Amino acid sequence: MHIALAEATFLTANDLSTQDLENILSSLLHHRLDYADLFFQRVYSESWMLEDHIIKSTNLSIEEGAGVRAVVQEKTGFAYSEDIYLGALRKAARAAKTIARRGGREKVAPTSSRKAAPHLYEPLNPLITLSEQEKVELLHRVDVAARAQDPRVTQVMANLSGMYEIILVCASDGTYAADVRPLVRLNVSVVVEDKGAREKGYFGGGQRSGYEFFLQNNLVTDYAKAAVDEALINLSAIDAPAGLKPVVLGAGWPAVLLHEAVGHGLEGDFIRKKTSAFADKFGQRVASSVCTIVDDGTLSLRRGSLNIDDEGTPTQKTVLIENGILTGCMLDKQNAHLMKQVSTGNGRRESYAHLPIPRMTNTYLLPGEYSAEEIIGSIQDGIYIENMAGGQVDITSGKFVFSTSKAYLIEHGKITAPIKDATLIGNGPEALMKVSMVGNQLQFDTGVGICGKDGQSVPVGVGQPMIKIDEMTVGGTHS
Amino acid sequence: MKELVQLERSIKKALLAAKKFGASSADVSSAIEDGFNVIVREGSIETLEYHRGRSLGITVYFGKRLASATTTDIHPEKIEAVVRSACERAKFTEEDPCAGLAEPELMASELPDLDLYHPWEMTPESAIQEAIACEQRAKRFDPRIVNSEGVSVTSGKQFSVYGNTHGFIGAVPSTLHSISCSLIAEQNGQMERDYSYAVARDSAGLMGGFDRIADQAAERTIQRLGSRKLSTQKVPVLFVSEVARGLWYHLLSAISGEQLYRHSTFLVDHLEKPIFPSFIQVHEDPFLPKRLGSAAFDNEGVATRKQHFIKDGILRHYLLNSYTARKLGMQTTANAGGAHNLFVSHQGLDLQELIKKMNKGLLVVELIGQGVKLVTGDYSRGAVGFWVDHGEIQFPVSEITIAGNLKDMFANMVAVGKDRDPYDAVQTGSVLIEEMMIAGV
Known part of the structure; x- marks a missing residue:
């Protein structure tokens, strides 16, 4: 079904046949290449923005193009085109193959190895799951709900966005795969003012489905309340402490810690190039024995989930750290090939104009x-982080940071005063050694993660139960 | 240039379509890029990417309602369908009293050539050879440089055109070239990474080119080895120019119209008030040839101008476009899209002299994380740098944070150096701040 839609979108509409694609791949492999692929993508995305009680703007974006990649060992040639007719594809292929010397050695595998793709989300276009009028009404409900929370709310901004993506991958290793990916998101941002003091609060969520997700239960009220709560809590926040403290991270989104502390350092390109602080630590202890960490692209409806990655490989559940021992890393095809392993379905790209x-x-x-x-x-003097903003890591030194957005002091075993936003810093291979307690309630984020690497942004998810880290450096102002 | 002709045709087509579907006004921007990027690592080419992209974005106004659309298909026959979608969607947005194009009398009438277009004769093949030599030179610098994240060379042309229904149309051909080198050094099992780069409109502006980048990247990376944490304490902090730049970007955000009308900045109601010591001057000059931020008109076609944002420490202008100006009951400052070349005044000291002046404190060379909250000015970020005592660098420092509040950091600037880093539209030397909280062990 995905294949049929993708073929109609990219091939039929441009007078192309699968034979044309095979011919292009063949012409690439006349050169001394290990691998070549064609990636077709069309993305429709929209956003609707409310501010000052009115629907202020809306944007519709239509992007379409094809990327051509030629790989020989660790070398990659790449070109793309926003035109998808045969001549344009051939031109892109000629540019991509300049990476290799002429030689000719491989045949293109026939494009027959069509596997049934998993079905983690419906192949629907979320942009048409609500009428324009219903989208507008949804945002107004967010506005009303947020202002109803507290008279100190002075500004409400709400943003509804949806994305409908169709991809087709055709590769020299016989891959011929397609995916149809919906993604929706609703964000609420508020400003509160009290006696001259101002604070902001934010909440958002979404998943791979239609917009009807936002109509269920009390989701609109929940989002609005969470944004207002964060702002109000911060109005009364005292200075955050500076220095080493025991830290408790709440369940859900605070798992940004894992993403930064170990996630990036276990991406296969950094492992192969030995630029990651984890590169020589496989089989060794890198976390306390209560830590088992996985990367899992197969969770139904989740923002970070994919039926297939952008190289056509089905996603999977990869154990990265098992009971504290480093066991796995995340691979795309090229790095897997160079490391004599197989892809874990983690080859992703922002668009046709970027390399996976x-x-x-x-x-x-x-x-x-x-x-x-x-x-x-269990804590006498520490901090509890209920929610976070973002984080960053230097994968070579292992140093990572994340910033709090809703946090409190812990005094004598109790959560007490809220504290101002602060950055926490640690060292990836050491921080998780200090995880001494792991909670019994796993929770995922609400569907807001955007991860940046090499100038490319992709949607991701994180999750964790509450955890305790015995010691981290808290970057407050109060000593 | 045929690209500009093609873009102008697309823009006129889009504006006509907007009128046809009933829009009262509209504006369109469209761009084509054409360039390449090579990354060389461990002595051989790793990636060769060709970038030939294009895009078109239109905003249509129906009185005080608006909608926008963007597309990668700029063929005239496809544009009409996209414009129609935008016009249909504008039925569902609501009247915003401040919406609209900038006033027609503000459109730039003279479009001086700012000399931004200088294609580099460097081919991808020769860029690869230069990059390989650059990496080799860097790795010869010291045996502790054990690995590399690569040397990257990028060269591109960009053609961009903006037009609106006032009849304004402006075309800007420009080029941008860059070199960067990122290295990894190892000592006692600890790895450190650092880099150096250069970026310019004209390849002649990549001063010293590959050799200088190689040597600087190598020197910086080696200097980071053997880093220690610091104890938690309050000390003076000196931001080197590449990092100090961020402080001025925070200023620009904090005085931007969006943040002001939303009351989301700590600088609400600070116009004509002192926010820096009186020796600080910050001015914008959009008309300098070849500069990264030069532009004769802003993103709304409004004529840009020389202006002081900060004069003798006092905030003289906000950073406004026509929309945010109307929201605030003011005039646009021709900053739709941001500031065009910002210059921060200095007191004649170079970095060494600033280190001497600080005497004891932290020299910051890299910041990580996003811990800056404009609504309150609260600032807390991860830092990498050097401990300074007796006016000299003592040892490298990492895994610490620095924290304070931007309002205090601005007010308590002690000095700005003359060591301006040329590779940015914001031109600042290193900045010495009286005191910040360092969190460590």
């Missing part, structure tokens, strides 16, 4: 045995 590289999907920590009360109650 190893990327995370949904990265999470499996649950342990402690209740939230037991974890908080």
Whole structure:
């Protein structure tokens, strides 16, 4: 079904046949290449923005193009075109293959190895799952809900966005695969003011489905309340402490810690090039024995999930760290080939105009045995991070940071005063050694993650139960 | 240039279509890029990418309602369908009293040639050879340089055109070339990475070129080896120019119209008030030839101008486009799309002299994380740098944070150096700040 839609979109509409694609791949492989692929993509995306009580703007974007890649060992030639007719594809292929010397040695595998793709989400166009009027009404409901929370709310911004992506991959290793990917998101941002003091709060979520996801239960109210709560809590926040403290990270989105501390350092390109602090640590202990961390692209409806990655490989669940021992990394085809392994379905690209590289999907920590009360109650003087903004890592030195957006002091086993936003810093291969307690309730983020690498952004997910880290450097202003 | 002719045709087509579907006004921007990027690593080519991309974006106005659309298909026959979609969607947005194009009398009438177009004769093949030599030179610098993230060479042409229904149309051909080298050194099992780069409109502006980049990247990377943490304490902090640039970008965000009308910045109601010491001047000059930020008109076609944002430490202008100006009851400052070449005044000291002046404190060379909250000015970020004592660098430092509040950091600037880093539209030397909190062990 995906294949049929993708062929109609990219081939029939441009007078192309699968034979044309095979011919282009053959012409590429007349040169001394290991691998070549063609990637076709069309993306429709829209956003609707509410501010000052009105629907202020809407944007519709239509992007379409094809990328041609030629690979020989660690060398890659790449070109793309926004025109998808035969001449344009041949021209891109000629540019891509300048990477290789003439030689000729391989045949293109026939494009017959069509596997049934998994079905993690419906192949629907989310942009048409609500009428324009219903989208507008949804945003107005967010506005009303947020302002109803508290009279100190002075600004409400709400953004509804949806994306409908169709891809087709045709590769010299016989891959011929397609995917149809919906993605929706709703964000709420508020400003609160009280006696001259101002704060902002934010909440958002989404998944791979139609917009009707946002109509269920009390989701609109929940999002609005969460954004207002964050802003109000921060209005009364005191200075964050500076220095080493025990830290408790809440369940869900605070798993940004895993994404930064170990996730990026376990992407296969960094491992192969030995530029990652984890490169020589396979089989060794890199986390406490209560930590088992996986990357899993096969979770139904999740933002980071994919039926197939952007090289046509089905996604999978890859164990990265098992009971504290480093066991796996995330691979695309090229790095897997060079490392004599197989792709883990982590080859992703922002678009046809970018090269695929190893990327995370949904990265999470499996649950342990402690209740939230037991974890908080174990700390005399520390901090509890309920929500975070973003993070960053230097994969070579292993140093990583993340910033809090809703955090509190823990005093004598109790959560007490809210504290101002602060950055926390640690070292990837050491930080998870200090995880001493893991909670019993695994929670995923609400569907907001955007990960940047090499100038490319892709949607990702994270998850974890509550965890306790015995010691981290907290970058507050109060000593 | 045939690209500009093609773009102008597409833009006129889009504007006509907007009128045809009932729009009262519209504006369109469209661009074509043509360039390549090579990355060389461990002595051989790793990637060779050709970038030939294009895009078109239109905003249509129906009185005070608007909608926009963007597309990668700029063939005239396809544009009409995209414009029609935008016009249909505008039925569902609501009247915004401040919406609209910039006033017609503000459109740039003279479009001086700012000399931004200088194609590089470098072919991908010769770029690969130069990059390989650059990496080799860097690795010979010191045996502790054990690995490389590669040497990257990028060269591109960009053709961009903006037009609107006031009849304004402006075309800008430009080029941008860059070289970067990122290295990894190892000592006692600890790896450190650092890099150096250059970017310019004209390849002659890549001063010293590959050799200088190789030597600087190698020197910086080696200097990071053996880094230590610091104890938690309050000390003076010196941001080297490449990092100090960020402080001025925070200023630009904090005085931008979007943040102001949303009351999302700590600088609400600070116009004509002192926010820096009186020796600080910050001015914009859009008309310098070959500069990265030069432009004769902003993203709305408004004529740009020389202006002071900060004069004698006092905030003299916000950073506004026509929309945010109307929201604030002011006039646009021709900054739709941002500032065009920003210059921060200096007191004549170079980096060494600033280190001496600081005497004891932290020299910051890299910041990580996004811990800057404009609504309150709260600032907390991961830092890498050097501990300075007795006016000299003592040892490298990492895994610490620096924290403070931008309002205090601005007010307590002690000095700005003359060591301006040329590779950015914001031109600042290193910045010494009286005191910040360092969190470590």
